[in-house]
Amino acid sequence: MKRKILSIFILLVAFGITTATAQTGDVLIKNGTVITITDGTLENTDVLVRDGKISRIGKNLNAPRGVEEIDATGKFVMPGIIDAHSHIAGTSINEGTSQVTAEVSMEDVVDPMDVSIYRALAGGVTSIHLMHGSANVIGGQNETLKLRYGSTNPDDLRFEGAPRTIKFALGENPTRGGRARGIQPQSRMGVEAMIRNSLNDALMYKKAWDEYRSQRNDRKTPPEYDLRMETLVDILEGEILVHCHSYRADEIYMLMKVFNDFGIEKLTFQHANEAYKVAPELAEFGAYASIFSDWWAYKLEVYYSTAYNAAILTKNGVNTSINSDSGELIRHLYHEAAKSQKYGQLSDNDALALITINPAIQLGIDDRVGSIEEGKDADLAIYEGHPLSVYTVPLMTFVDGVKYFDRATDAKDQRLYIDPESNIQDIQILDAHDHHLCMKDAEVMDFNSLFNNK
Numbered sequence: 403m404k405r406k407i408l409s410i411f412i413l414l415v416a417f418g419i420t421t422a423t424a425q426t427g428d429v430l431i432k433n434g435t436v437i438t439i440t441d442g443t444l445e446n447t448d449v450l451v452r453d454g455k456i457s458r459i460g461k462n463l464n465a466p467r468g469v470e471e472i473d474a475t476g477k478f479v480m481p482g483i484i485d486a487h488s489h490i491a492g493t494s495i496n497e498g499t500s501q502v503t504a505e506v507s508m509e510d511v512v513d514p515m516d517v518s519i520y521r522a523l524a525g526g527v528t529s530i531h532l533m534h535g536s537a538n539v540i541g542g543q544n545e546t547l548k549l550r551y552g553s554t555n556p557d558d559l560r561f562e563g564a565p566r567t568i569k570f571a572l573g574e575n576p577t578r579g580g581r582a583r584g585i586q587p588q589s590r591m592g593v594e595a596m597i598r599n600s601l602n603d604a605l606m607y608k609k610a611w612d613e614y615r616s617q618r619n620d621r622k623t624p625p626e627y628d629l630r631m632e633t634l635v636d637i638l639e640g641e642i643l644v645h646c647h648s649y650r651a652d653e654i655y656m657l658m659k660v661f662n663d664f665g666i667e668k669l670t671f672q673h674a675n676e677a678y679k680v681a682p683e684l685a686e687f688g689a690y691a692s693i694f695s696d697w698w699a700y701k702l703e704v705y706y707s708t709a710y711n712a713a714i715l716t717k718n719g720v721n722t723s724i725n726s727d728s729g730e731l732i733r734h735l736y737h738e739a740a741k742s743q744k745y746g747q748l749s750d751n752d753a754l755a756l757i758t759i760n761p762a763i764q765l766g767i768d769d770r771v772g773s774i775e776e777g778k779d780a781d782l783a784i785y786e787g788h789p790l791s792v793y794t795v796p797l798m799t800f801v802d803g804v805k806y807f808d809r810a811t812d813a814k815d816q817r818l819y820i821d822p823e824s825n826i827q828d829i830q831i832l833d834a835h836d837h838h839l840c841m842k843d844a845e846v847m848d849f850n851s852l853f854n855n856k
Contacts, residue, residue, distance in 0.1 A: 424550055424558045426454025427780070427803030430465040434474030434784065439481055439751065439759050439773040449479060451780040454802035459776055472784075472798070480754065480789055481773050482528025482781035482799065483735050486692040486761035487645075487672050487725035489533060490518035490732065491559070496535035497542055501576060501585050502600050504568060504633035506542035508532050512556035518729045519551045519559075523807040525733035526783035526796045529561060531725075531765055533672075534569040536647035537579040539587065539596045541569035543633065544645065546765055548781070548801050565766035568637065570597070571647035572657065574703050594656055601664050604634035643668045643766060645692070649703045651679035658687045670764045672725070675707040681718035690721040690764045695738040696745070712756060713746020723761035740790040753790055 429451045436444040436459065448463040449456060465471045489495055494511040497503040512532065522530065528549055534542035546564035553559070572593055581588045587596050610625040636642045644661075648654050648671045661669055670690040671677060675698055677684060677691045684691060693715070698707030708714075715722040724739050726732035739756045742748045748756075762772025770779045780803035787794035799807035 424548075424553075425802065425804045427800065427805065428452050428466075428469045429780075429800065429803055429805070430463060430469055430471045431474050431479055431782070431784070432463075432471060434477050434479040436774055437478060437480040437751075437754060437789070438775065439755055440775060441773075443751075446475075449774065449780075449782070451782075451800070451803040454780055454804070456774060456776050456778050456780050459774065474784055477797065478785045478788055478794075479774070480526075480783055480785070481758045481771065482783050482801065483526045483757045484723075484761040484765070484767075484772060485522070485527055485530045485726050485732050485735060485757075486670070486723045486764050487533055487727045488522075488530040488732060489535070489727065490522060490530065490729050491516040491547060492532050496537040498537055498579065498583060501538050501587065501596060502540040502630065503534075503538050503542050504540050504637075505629040506534070508534055508542060508545040509556075509560070512545060512547065512559060514551070514553050514556050514559050518732070519549050520807070521729070522732045523549050523551060523799045523801075524796060524809070526736065526785070526789070526799055527732055528781035528783070528799060528801050529762075529765075529767070529771060530732070531567065531645070531761075533645065536569065536571035536575040538569075539571060539576045539593050540600055540634075541571060543568045543642070546767065549806065550801055550804070551806055561767060563770075565643055566636070566641065567643045567645055567765065568633065569647065570644055570657070572653040573647070573649050574701065575647060590653065593653075594660060597657070597660055598663075600634060601638065601660075604631050604638055605664075607631040608635045608638070637666060638664060640666070640668055643670065643764075645670045645672050645764075647672050648677075649673055649675045651676035655680050655683060658683065658689060662687070673704075673727075675704045675711065677720070678708060678711045678714040681715050681720055684715070685719040690723075690760075691715050692723045692725045692761065692764060694727070695724050695741040709741060709745035712742040713748055716742075716746075716748060716752055716756075721760050721763055722756060723764055724756045725761070736785075736789040736794060736796075737792065740792070743790065750788075750790060 431449045433446050436447040436449060447461060450458040450463050491513050492508055492511050493513045497506045530547050532545045532547055534544055544567040546561040547559040548561050550558050576593060577588055587593050614624050646657060654671055654677060670692055672692050674691040674693050693711055696709040698704045712722050712724060726735055735757045739753045742753045759768060759772035762768035771781050780800055782800045783796060784798040785794045786797055797809050798805055
């Protein structure tokens with residue numbers, strides 16, 4: 403078959419969205435069981451969304467002219483799930499040239515066309531924390547994303563106004579990587595020393611710049627600008643939230659002592675398998691924990707763990723979330739949250755908080771998402787069956803009021819978008835991985851019709 407080079411771009415999307423800008427939507431969800439998280443569960447309740455925001459919550463609301471109405475009778479409406487530890491939508495994870503790489507950022511490697519984004523939406527996930535890897539003691543900066551699937555522009559996924567965050571790591575990951583690369587440190591005590599030395603260097607860097615700015619004149623030479631040090635100074639000043647890969651209780655306690663010494667207050671421990679051992683200390687410090695529901699024993703330092711971790715932490719007053727760290731688990735985080743009821747008997751609301759408002763607090767975005775409240779972003783998910791039931795089925799997912807997943811229509815809506823000026827016989831059919839193959843200035847043709855015409 404003759405093949406032509408088409409002067410168009412290919413865009414993988416879930417629902418035929420061809421614009422490359424963040425959209426907002428209007429919708430009225432009627433008669434659902436609304437799980438607000440922060441204000442109880444409301445039966446037979448409507449949620450009105452205008453311009454991407456939750457406008458009203460109540461009964462017998464009327465849809466304004468032109469606003470789509472969705473009947474949620476017998477269904478459950480809850481806030482979109484937030485994954486506080488994810489690596490989907492990233493084309494790179496670890497920068498391995500140094501044990502301190504605070505100058506790099508995941509915002510530079512966002513892949514908006516990663517099919518895992520759509521699969522996460524199909525599980526009710528609306529926001530993720532795209533994290534740097536754990537090969538470094540002080541890794542790169544992370545990026546908080548909204549899953550606005552369908553754009554080729556990575557900036558369209560950025561969660562506007564979300565606080566900056568950075569990845570630290572303790573234990574085997576950085577020490578094993580250090581030994582392999584011949585980079586210090588190569589022991590657990592060396593990890594602590596590197597953190598302290600790096601923060602001390604940042605204090606000296608800040609002092610030098612403060613002195614220069616206070617005595618600035620045209621003849622004085624400024625200190626050398628260093629993006630790594632600038633980032634560490636922002637940590638010291640509370641401008642960047644630290645999320646630290648950790649497993650063992652001794653190292654969790656160690657980092658809290660280090661941060662106390664430097665006056666750093668904003669700290670979330672990721673994984674934190676042994677956090678239950680130091681739950682009161684975590685609560686006293688004000689640290690958060692973002693954990694697996696029941697993963698352990700996949701290497702030596704995570705053998706001493708328990709599936710009761712989430713419940714113990716929650717009952718000790720530690721803000722706790724359950725994350726995926728996986729392109730597969732992210733699709734059913736509601737099941738992961740439900741395990742906290744088998745192991746610890748958490749209430750429905752406390753269990754769902756582990757994947758909604760709690761991770762929102764950890765990422766500093768709880769004023770926008772994590773609960774169903776008037777004025778918040780309309781990041782919502784609708785389920786057939788209670789979200790904590792093993793039989794639940796996600797039906798629809800909205801981000802900023804725009805429907806990005808619809809189970810009933812997506813399976814049927816298999817379409818190919820082609821250049822109107824191209825010859826259909828010259829188009830090579832590509833594997834769209836259960837997504838749409840889209841092209842700019844496109845017309846629509848049903849897949850079956852296309853194959854029948856060939």
